[in-house]
Amino acid sequence: MTVFSRLRHWRKRSQLDRDLQAEMDEHRQMLEDRFIREGMDAGEARAAAARRFGNTTLTAEASREEWGFRWVDTLFRDVRFAARLMAKRPAIVAAAVFSVALGVGANTAVVSVLQALLLNPMGVSDADRLAVATVRLDKLNLPKAETSGVEWRELRDMRDVFTHVAAMEGRYWTSDLGGESVRVIGRVVTPSFFDVFAVQPALGRFFDDNDREAVVLSWPTWTSQFGGDRTVLGRMMMLDGVPHRIIGVAPEHFRYPVRARVWTPLQMAASRLQKRGYNMTLTVVARLKPGVSFHQASARVNGYVEALKNDSYAQGKNYGYFVDLHGFTDFVAGDLKRTLWTLWAAALAVLFTSCASVAILLLSRTAGRRREIAIRLALGATRTQVFRQLVIESLLLGLLGGGVGIAMAAGATSILGELAVPQKELLALARMNGSLALYGLVVSLLCGFVFGLAPAVQLMRDNQAAGMARAPRRRFQSVFVAAEVAAAVVLLVTTTLLMRSFWAARQIDPGFRYEGVTTAFVLKPKNDPGFLARAETELRAAAQGPVALAYPVPFASEGLTAGFTIAGRKVQSGEPERHGEAHMVTPGYFRTLQIPVLRGRTFVDGDSADSERVCVIDSRLADEFFRGDDPLGQKIGMYGGPATIVGVVPALRATTPESRSRPVVYYALAQMNSTSTVGVLARSPGNTAPAIRAAIRRANGSVAVFDVQTLRERLDELLGTRRVVALLVLSFGGVCLLLAIAGLHGVTAQMVSERAPEIAVRLALGAEPRQILRLFLASGLTWAGVGLLAGLAAFAFAQRWIANLLFQVKASDGLAVTVACAIVMVGVAGAVWMPARRASRTDPQQVLRHE
Amino acid sequence: MASDFLPGTLDMLILKTLTRGANHGYGIAQHIQQVSEDTLRVGEGSLYPALQRLLVAEMVKAEWTTSAETGRKVRSYQITAAGRKQLAQEKREFDALIAGIARVMESV
Numbered sequence: 001m002t003v004f005s006r007l008r009h010w011r012k013r014s015q016l017d018r019d020l021q022a023e024m025d026e027h028r029q030m031l032e033d034r035f036i037r038e039g040m041d042a043g044e045a046r047a048a049a050a051r052r053f054g055n056t057t058l059t060a061e062a063s064r065e066e067w068g069f070r071w072v073d074t075l076f077r078d079v080r081f082a083a084r085l086m087a088k089r090p091a092i093v094a095a096a097v098f099s100v101a102l103g104v105g106a107n108t109a110v111v112s113v114l115q116a117l118l119l120n121p122m123g124v125s126d127a128d129r130l131a132v133a134t135v136r137l138d139k140l141n142l143p144k145a146e147t148s149g150v151e152w153r154e155l156r157d158m159r160d161v162f163t164h165v166a167a168m169e170g171r172y173w174t175s176d177l178g179g180e181s182v183r184v185i186g187r188v189v190t191p192s193f194f195d196v197f198a199v200q201p202a203l204g205r206f207f208d209d210n211d212r213e214a215v216v217l218s219w220p221t222w223t224s225q226f227g228g229d230r231t232v233l234g235r236m237m238m239l240d241g242v243p244h245r246i247i248g249v250a251p252e253h254f255r256y257p258v259r260a261r262v263w264t265p266l267q268m269a270a271s272r273l274q275k276r277g278y279n280m281t282l283t284v285v286a287r288l289k290p291g292v293s294f295h296q297a298s299a300r301v302n303g304y305v306e307a308l309k310n311d312s313y314a315q316g317k318n319y320g321y322f323v324d325l326h327g328f329t330d331f332v333a334g335d336l337k338r339t340l341w342t343l344w345a346a347a348l349a350v351l352f353t354s355c356a357s358v359a360i361l362l363l364s365r366t367a368g369r370r371r372e373i374a375i376r377l378a379l380g381a382t383r384t385q386v387f388r389q390l391v392i393e394s395l396l397l398g399l400l401g402g403g404v405g406i407a408m409a410a411g412a413t414s415i416l417g418e419l420a421v422p423q424k425e426l427l428a429l430a431r432m433n434g435s436l437a438l439y440g441l442v443v444s445l446l447c448g449f450v451f452g453l454a455p456a457v458q459l460m461r462d463n464q465a466a467g468m469a470r471a472p473r474r475r476f477q478s479v480f481v482a483a484e485v486a487a488a489v490v491l492l493v494t495t496t497l498l499m500r501s502f503w504a505a506r507q508i509d510p511g512f513r514y515e516g517v518t519t520a521f522v523l524k525p526k527n528d529p530g531f532l533a534r535a536e537t538e539l540r541a542a543a544q545g546p547v548a549l550a551y552p553v554p555f556a557s558e559g560l561t562a563g564f565t566i567a568g569r570k571v572q573s574g575e576p577e578r579h580g581e582a583h584m585v586t587p588g589y590f591r592t593l594q595i596p597v598l599r600g601r602t603f604v605d606g607d608s609a610d611s612e613r614v615c616v617i618d619s620r621l622a623d624e625f626f627r628g629d630d631p632l633g634q635k636i637g638m639y640g641g642p643a644t645i646v647g648v649v650p651a652l653r654a655t656t657p658e659s660r661s662r663p664v665v666y667y668a669l670a671q672m673n674s675t676s677t678v679g680v681l682a683r684s685p686g687n688t689a690p691a692i693r694a695a696i697r698r699a700n701g702s703v704a705v706f707d708v709q710t711l712r713e714r715l716d717e718l719l720g721t722r723r724v725v726a727l728l729v730l731s732f733g734g735v736c737l738l739l740a741i742a743g744l745h746g747v748t749a750q751m752v753s754e755r756a757p758e759i760a761v762r763l764a765l766g767a768e769p770r771q772i773l774r775l776f777l778a779s780g781l782t783w784a785g786v787g788l789l790a791g792l793a794a795f796a797f798a799q800r801w802i803a804n805l806l807f808q809v810k811a812s813d814g815l816a817v818t819v820a821c822a823i824v825m826v827g828v829a830g831a832v833w834m835p836a837r838r839a840s841r842t843d844p845q846q847v848l849r850h851e
Numbered sequence: 852m853a854s855d856f857l858p859g860t861l862d863m864l865i866l867k868t869l870t871r872g873a874n875h876g877y878g879i880a881q882h883i884q885q886v887s888e889d890t891l892r893v894g895e896g897s898l899y900p901a902l903q904r905l906l907v908a909e910m911v912k913a914e915w916t917t918s919a920e921t922g923r924k925v926r927s928y929q930i931t932a933a934g935r936k937q938l939a940q941e942k943r944e945f946d947a948l949i950a951g952i953a954r955v956m957e958s959v
Contacts, residue, residue, distance in 0.1 A: 009907045019913070020899065023876060023926040027895065030877045033921075052895075059896045066903040 082393040100401025103351035105408035108440040116430040117333040123253035130328035133284040138320025140579040149272030161297040165286040166193040173239035183704040186262040204248030215244040216263045258425045349487040355451040356480040357739040362455035390456040398448020406440040421720035482787035484740035489791025491733030496816035498726035501807040511652035512593040514711035518688040538695035545683035548588035553679035554654040555714035564638035580663035600647035607668040615643040620651035621663035745831040752839040760847035769840035780832030866938040869930040910934035
């Protein structure tokens with residue numbers, strides 16, 4: 001009842017206000033008249049009436065309180081006042097806004113990546129109900145392998161824990177989109193795939209059990225390749241020359257897997273469902289039944305596998321066979337998680353520092369505002385009102401800074417996909433959206449509150465005991481400066497460690513010369529048996545150095561993993577499992593990469609499909625399995641029957657420089673080429689990409705060439721995450737250090753100017769300038785020193801988390817810590833030095849004359 | 852200056868004053884002061900907020916009329932039916948309060 005009535009009256013408030021004012025005037029007038037009747041003269045009467053009536057303004061305000069929603073009007077008024085004040089001090093406002101923008105922007109940008117990868121991975125909103133199954137073969141050093149059809153069948157039958165279980169396989173096709181032969185990456189999936197993710201088609205439908213040559217488009221493919229045309233359903237799309245009917249389009253938010261352009265149905269042959277360990281190329285994704293926890297599902301699967309190993313699959317024990325369940329988020333972004341949370345912590349440190357920096361800025365201005373506040377208090381404002389207005393000022397500052405920060409973050413997220421890191425497609429998913437903007441808003445309001453608190457408290461205290469308030473203010477500022485220094489120290493130590501890790505990884509010699517080699521991939525044509533030979537000939541003619549065809553391409557992927565047997569050689573004790581990688585290469589491979597030959601020979605053109613099967617092994621295989629015996633002439637069986645070892649080459653780090661490859665068996669590509677994709681390597685100066693494309697086109701015009709990169713670019717991308725993270729933390733640390741230096745400089749400068757009379761007196765009384773210098777240096781450096789120690793302590797506490805990101809560097813590395821501390825101390829000393837020097841150079845006559 | 856009323860009694864006194872007839876703020880304050888023989892002096896700082904409160908709660912109505920005595924425009928308040936009901940209830944509560952206090956004071 002009263003609320004509506006209050007609303008009604010509130011709407012008419014300006015009229016009510018006028019009425020009240022007029023009414024009170026009338027009242028005063030009537031008092032005046034009475035006093036005159038009682039005998040006072042006009043002037044006296046007016047004064048007496050005014051006195052009797054009391055404080056009009058307060059009465060009016062108290063009356064207005066009754067109308068309710070007063071706080072809204074008060075809020076607007078405070079905001080307008082704050083805005084006017086800020087307009088008068090543009091420099092301070094700009095500095096503060098910039099600081100806050102940096103902090104909020106960095107934070108929001110990192111959280112946007114967190115959201116895209118961890119909280120809402122690839123548009124999957126209930127990722128905690130999804131699990132991914134992988135096969136682990138402990139004895140064969142295969143920790144996370146794809147599964148075979150058997151595991152899928154078994155999991156699918158566990159209807160007590162999973163509602164839907166789907167299997168998915170990666171595929172490349174050659175398609176004719178846009179008139180050109182292009183490679184299309186996609187996934188072949190069992191029909192329940194989209195049910196696992198609980199998504200609905202944006203257009204058309206998804207697969208059912210009867211679909212064969214059907215295809216579902218991803219949203220980006222539909223919008224970019226087909227122009228978002230709604231009549232696309234029913235049209236045909238060529239995949240490897242086979243027409244597929246387009247039956248549906250996936251919704252916009254669904255981006256799993258992030259590279260997939262299309263999905264086609266997976267029809268599993270019956271044999272695949274029976275032979276365990278056969279064709280292990282499936283990724284199995286399952287949706288947990290409602291009410292079933294991840295742990296329960298995991299336990300169920302583990303129990304099943306244990307029973308299996310005791311019963312029908314006894315060899316599983318020999319291999320160390322397990323089926324592991326992973327949370328979807330872990331599986332998709334697991335190795336990035338730690339990095340991302342570290343970046344988030346670093347961004348928080350920046351936020352923290354910018355708050356401290358703004359607080360210092362505001363504190364340094366409190367002297368000027370004392371008068372203004374004293375007047376307001378005298379005019380009748382309550383302390384609460386003044387305090388509230390001060391807080392509103394800082395909140396407004398925070399909001400402004402936050403707004404700029406959110407805009408900066410939006411800009412940053414839009415270029416994230418350009419970073420040269422392996423996960424750049426995942427990063428490209430990070431977008432500014434409503435919830436992120438809200439996060440930024442809340443953070444900036446919190447910041448505004450936090451950094452506004454100290455100056456507001458200080459100002460209120462100032463007015464109670466004017467002049468005595470300097471010491472606490474100084475202490476506030478010093479604490480904030482120390483905090484900034486601490487944050488800078490933590491970040492800079494982390495930076496030096498990360499940079500050393502990056503450098504260490506860069507320095508590793510992978511065992512072959514990668515500079516100057518350009519690589520590409522081609523999809524082998526289906527009915528062109530002479531293609532590879534022709535391609536090599538064309539390439540040789542086009543390039544100005546050695547060329548080769550190979551699979552895998554170094555730094556792009558690892559080789560085909562399989563177990564092998566060595567003819568006539570029993571397994572020795574202490575020998576590792578006979579499991580390694582197969583690489584298929586043409587004879588030019590070793591020359592192109594300048595890999596020396598240790599024993600025997602590498603391949604020659606004579607090693608063809610008709611001649612004896614040969615292979616070359618690497619020194620790791622030789623050392624671990626031949627132990628000093630001559631491997632040449634022995635036979636190894638890995639793929640396609642036994643092959644005679646004709647040579648030994650050094651072990652390389654071909655997959656990634658940070659870890660050793662498995663034992664490698666090289667086959668001649670002419671004798672074994674089972675993959676649908678083949679890599680091209682060409683050592684040639686300059687930009688070889690067009691030459692490679694032209695050569696392949698001459699060999700066969702319909703073959704798609706893709707992923708053209710130099711080996712150096714591939715290596716950079718592998719190390720890309722390290723580099724990007726190191727650079728980011730460096731820039732965060734740099735910002736913190738700059739803010740700390742600015743803060744310390746400002747505080748010291750202010751201290752110098754406030755104590756100018758005292759300095760002058762000291763100098764006049766015979767003190768040496770050096771002593772003045774030392775005085776200020778000491779006071780400035782003491783607090784900075786406190787900050788340094790606090791920072792080191794904080795780092796010691798946090799180093800456990802950073803340790804995982806490092807490579808060949810320990811988190812307690814003395815060199816890194818020393819370098820970082822040195823940088824901070826130099827910066828800090830410089831900040832204090834200049835004002836201190838100015839102090840020591842004071843001319844006492846000048847200063848004292850002014851007093 | 853302004854007496855410390857038990858909270859809420861000012862509203863009751865204003866309403867009671869208005870049952871005698873419409874009046875303006877000055878008149879209400881005068882009336883209370885005179886009838887209570889100077890015991891109760893309503894400061895203007897309490898009077899107007901109370902009047903606004905009663906206005907918003909719709910216990911009284913306000914309108915601008917011309918005063919018969921001075922010929923000037925004054926804002927005159929009138930009690931409403933809801934106001935009368937409120938007055939009756941507040942009087943009952945107040946009486947009960949006074950009786951309770953009296954019993955305590957007279958006990959031995």
